[in-house]
Amino acid sequence: MRLSDFIVQHVDRIVDEWEKFAKSIKPAADSMSRVELRDHAKAILMAAARDMNTAQSKAEQAAKAKGEGPEKTPTLDQAAASHGEMRHTVGFDLVQMTSEFRHLRASVIRLWVESLTSPEMAYFQDMIRFNEAIDEALAESTAAYAEQVARSRDIFLAILGHDLRAPLQAVSMSTEMLVRKVGLDDAALSYIARIKGGTRHMGAMVKDLLEFVRSRLGTSLPIERKPMEMASACHDAIEVACAGQPDCVPNVKISGDTHGEWDRGRIDQLLQNLVGNALQHGASSHEVNLTLTGDEREVTLEVHNYGEPIATDAIGTIFDPLVRSASEELGQPSTSLGLGLFIVKEVVNAHHGSITVTSNIDDGTTFTVVLPKF
Structure with a gap:
């Protein structure tokens, strides 16, 4: 009997073995019902059987072995992803969840081989196709599980941040x-x-x-555009920044029309982070330069400082969250979580603008922000 047919005919028996193994995973399984233990096992097996019966060329098989195609199996992916989410919810860890697929693979092959009277060449192809299907299900289940872990962590951080404010x-x-x-x-x-x-x-x-x-958590920064004067916001940001570092005297140059419609609170975040970053990392013997230029459609803001340049390999990740400079990692004091430039990028994106950075030993470091006025 071909493996796909065997799976369809004996699916309940196979799921019984799945349930028995899942019940041995402690302590999470202690409080789970029979339905929860069996979860999406039957759906995964039936979808795998259908996938095995679809035609597949040698080229497609080689590509699939490399994770490059052909198209995935929607029902298999959906069942596997739901399984990963459910196992995270009931308290399985990642190793326990993936061990279920290892056991499923071994159970199916063992039961099928025991039922065979004489091997045929086609059976080896069946095993390859079955392993492909299980690997796909495992990948989707693991990805869904990891996403749930990340979401749980982010919700915890949100609660922590909220409760710290009081x-x-x-x-x-x-x-x-x-x-x-x-x-x-x-x-x-x-x-x-x-x-x-x-x-x-x-x-x-x-x-x-x-x-x-x-x-x-998938929510972009909310903004409320209102008419404002960008030059005034720049002067206020400089004043706040210098209050903490009175020895620094920044050079501010403003030209053109700098009126527009932006979210003043978000702009203050952007400016305070950029200016604060320049003051923190700039050389103490050089000025921090802020240049603001406006025209009919947009304003261009440049924040420049001299000092240790940003490493070339760090330029590409400088706006990523929780990324800190080499000097901070070496133990220099900092009040940053490594989120400042990430927040800057988010504010720029919310206003449909752009931000770039250049840095070298001779010219210093310059962050350039372009924001449309409307």
């Missing part, structure tokens, strides 16, 4: 009340200033974390 606000308000008390000496005022600075940095990190999680 205690930070309490600390900030308490320091404001302390400042208003009469009779504090210089040392006490210095301590309060440090607390205020620390809470401000922590607040910025939590805000960046929430924006990162929002994008990871």
